Amino acid sequence: MRAAILPFLLLGTAASAQTSSTPAPAISVETLKTVTQVLSSDAYEGRAPTTPAEAKTVGYIVERMKAAGLKPGNKGAWTQDVPMVEITATAVQPYVFTGGKTPVSLAYRTEMVAGTYRVVPKVSVANSDVVFVGYGITAPEKGWDDYAGVDVNGKTVVILINDADWQTMSREGPFEGRAMTWYGRWPYKFENAAKHGAAAAIIVHDTEPAAYPWAVVQSSWTGPQLELDEKGDHLDQSQIVGWMQRASAERVFASAGKDYATLAAAAKVKGFKAVPLGLKLSGGFTNTIKRQASKNVIGVLPGTAKPDDYVMYSAHWDHLGRCDPVDGDDICNGAADNATGVAGLIALAEAQAKAGPAKRSIAFLAVTAEESGLLGSRYYAEHPIYPLAHTVGGVNMDVLNTDGRAKDFVLVGAGKSEIEDLVKPFVAAEGRVIGVEANPERGGYYRSDHFSFAKLGVPMLDGGSGEDMVVGGTAAGHAAREDYVAHRYHKPADEYDAKWDWSGVVDDLTIYYGLGRKLADDTSLWPNWYKTAEFRGIRDRDRAGAK
Template structure:
C-alpha cells in the first residue's frame, strides 16, 4: 500500500507556511516510535478481534491523548464495528471433472477459498463451470459479460482487472490502462453474487492483479472477517476464491478450450460467456465467531463551525498471524499500516500545536481494512459525523520510507475539483505533480478513502512518486518493486531503523496543509460532473442545505 491523500475544499488559499511562515512540526521521532511500536512482535500483526486489538487501540488512544485530542464519539474514543470471523478448515481440493482429464487445485499452493456466508459448512458438488470473461455488467458502458447466460447455482471463472487493462494510455471502454472499480476483485464477487453464482473463482495473474500469489495466499488463508449484518450474507455466493493461472490453463485445456484465446476474446465488447462443459466441486467447514472490533476516533473541535468536519484517517489493522516465511509467522505490517497510524498521530500533534481551526478536525483510526475496508465502510454507513457535513479528508495507507521524491503522484486523476487545489501545496515543497505510473493497479479503489468516496465525500488521492531526490526514477521504481515483491503482506514488512523519513515528512506536510486549509475554509468542494461519485454528493449536500 502507498500513502493515500484525499481532501476537500474549493479555491483554497495557500497555508501560512507556504507563504513564508514556519512549516508544521511533523515529528520524525513520533513517526519512528509509533511505527516501531505497532509493528513489533508484541502486537502480533494487529489482527482485529484478537487479543492484540485491545493493545493496539489502547496505544492509539494514549497517543491521541498525548497529542491533545478529545474523545471523538460522544465522549468515547471508540466506535464499535460488528464483525463476524469465519475460519475455514478441512478444505478439500477444488476439482474439475468431466473434461479430458480431471484438474485439481490444492489449497494454499494453487487455491484459496472462503465464503462470506455465515454458515457452518460449504459444499459445492458437481457445479457447472462457466467462463464469464472479466465478469463485468456495466449497462452504462454497453457491456455485460453475463448477457445470455444463466449462472444460477453454477461456478463462474473470472479474469482479474478490467477488459482494457492492457491498453496503453488512458482511453478505452474502461479507462484504458487505468483500473476502475469493475477491475477490483471485490466487484467481481459482488456481481457474481447478484447473478446467483454458487461459486466465483478469480484467475490470479500477477501483472493485472498488481501483486503475486503470496499476497493472495497470506490474505485469504486463516480467519476471514466480514461485517456482521442481519441475514448472515446468505445473498452472497456459497464460495469465493482464487486459483493460480496454470490451473486455469489446465482447466481450459481439459475442456478443449484455449485459455489465452478466450482471455483475449474477453477483452472485446460483445464477448459471450462460455460454458466449459466441466463440473466443479469443493468443500470446507467453518468456525464462526462474532465479536465487535473498534474504530478509534479523536477530535479537535472547531471554533466557528464545529459541525463541519475535516477527516484524517488511517487503518490500524494488519494480517496478524500468517503463513510462515523462514519460521516467522507474524505479518507485522510496518509500512502497511503502522506507518500510516504514525502519520495520523504526527498530524494530530501538529494540528493541536497550531490550535483549533474554524471547522472540526477528526482523526479516525479504522479497523478491518485488510479484510475489505470494513471499518471505514461501517463508519461511512454509520457516521459519527454526518457525511453531508464532512468537507473531505486525508487518509494515510503506507508512508514513504525510502527518501524524498521530486514528484507527487495524483492517483485516479480526473475525479474532483481538488486536483488543482493541491498543486500550490506540492510546489511549496519544491515538488511537481505527476500522473501515476501504474494506473492498472487500481490504487484509488484499494484503501479506506474509497468507502467515503462511494458515499459522496470528495476524496483526492496523492502520494510520493518514484522520482527520488537521491537515485532518481530508477531507485524509486526499484524500491517500489522490492516492497511489492518481498514485503507487501508478508512477514518481511518489518520496521527498519535505516529507513529515510524525509519523504514521509514532505508528504505529511502536504496532507497537513490541505487538511488545515480545509478546516479554515468556508467553501465546499465537489466531484467533477463526470465522476461516478458526483450524484450522491449533490443529493447529500442538497439535503444538508
C-alpha cells in the first residue's frame, strides 16, 4: 500500500564493507522483468485475494519458487491458509448531519466513504451525537488523551489524520515531530475509538498529513473489504468506520457554527478538550458477507548448521483487483505495487539457491491481503509457521525502484533496530550513502508487511533507493516519485512498462541478498531493537523463552 520513500538529506558513511568474500550470484534481470510482467498482466486481473485470480497468482509464484530450487515452506505444503471474511457494503446511505444551521448530506464516494469491521448483515447509526476528538489519541506515557473528560459511548467521533505535531519540521515533539507514529495511523484511530465505545468513527481526509489523495481513500474503501475471520465477528468494533473529505468537514463544522481550521489548530495543543458539535449523525448500509480462505505462499532454503533458525524475505502478492475505471480500464494491475516486490522475492530465491544453502534457513514469504490492511502478514505473524523467537530478522519488499540507479539508500523509520547497522556495509560496498527519510510524516514504516513482524518483535528492514538518482540527481528522483504517487499509485495506470530501468532494483536486491546471507551465515547474530524502540520488550521476552 505504501507510497515510495523520499529522502531529502544525505548522510555519508565511511564504513568499510564487511561483505562476504564469495561473490554474490547475479540478480537476474530476466526474472525481474518476466515475473513483474506476468503478474501485472490483465490476465491476472489485478490479483485481488479470494477471486479466481488468486489461484492463478499463487500457482505462478509456487511454480517460480519450485524452479528457483526452494522447498515447500509449510510442512510439505507451499501455502498457508488465511481465513478471511469479505464484507461488501451496499445501499450505502449518505452521512446526514442534522441539528445545525442547515442539514448537511455527504455523498457516497465523492465526499465520504463508510465501512465496518463488524461481520453483520446490516449497520445503522441514527441521530448519534457528534463529538470532535482532535487526533483521537490516548497515549498515557505522553500524558496525552484526546478522550479525557468526554463520554463518546454510542456517539460519533470525528478525528484528524496523522498526529498532533506532524507540521513540525524537526523530529522533536510529543509524537516524534514530523515523523508519523503509530498514533497517527488510521487503524490505530479506529481501534481507539472502538475502545471508547464510539458507534461511528469518521476520519477527516487531508492530502498532506494523510500522504495520499482522496482517490486512494475512495478506491480502497469502496467495493469488497477483507478482514481476518476471527471468533467474535469483531463486534467489539464501532458500527461505522469511515472517512470524509476535508471540504466536507468544513461544511459540517460550519453548520454547527464552528470553524474547522480553528478547532483543528486547537487539537495540536496538549490538553485539548474534545468538542461536542451539537450535531447528530445518521448513516448506514447493508452488508453481503462471504467467508473464504486466501493463501500466503512460502518456500524455504533449508540451512545446514541451524536449520531451525530462519531469515525472512517477504513481499505481498495481492493488489486491488478490479477498481474504478479510468479511460475504460478497470484493472488495477499493481505492476510496481507489488509485482516488482514478488519479482524481487523470486530473484533473491534464485540467487540464494544458486549460492547453496546457508547455515541458517532462508524463508521466502509472499503474503496476501496487504492492501486490505496487512492481513496476510498479520495472520502469519500471529500464526507463525516458524516460531518468531527463531526468526532472526529479514527484509520486506514493497514497490521496487524502477527509475534507475540511486546514489542513496533510505532506511524507513530509521533509529529502530540493529538491522540498520548490519545493512550499512552492504550499502557502502556499492559506493552508496544512507539517506534520511524525507517524509517520515507519511508513516511508511507502519504501512507495509514488515510492520506485522515488527509489532510482534521480529526486526525487519524497510529500506531502498532514495531519490538522489545517478542520472538527474534529486530533481529527477523527486519528480519520478511524485509522478508515481499522483498518477499511478493504486490506479489502473500502475502497469508494466518496457522502458523501466532495472539497474536500481538490482542494486537494492544485491544489498538485500548480502544482508540476508550475512544473517543466515553468521549464527551468532540476533539483531534486536534499540532500547528506545516500541518493540524491544516483546522481542526480549520472546527470545528469553526460546531454547
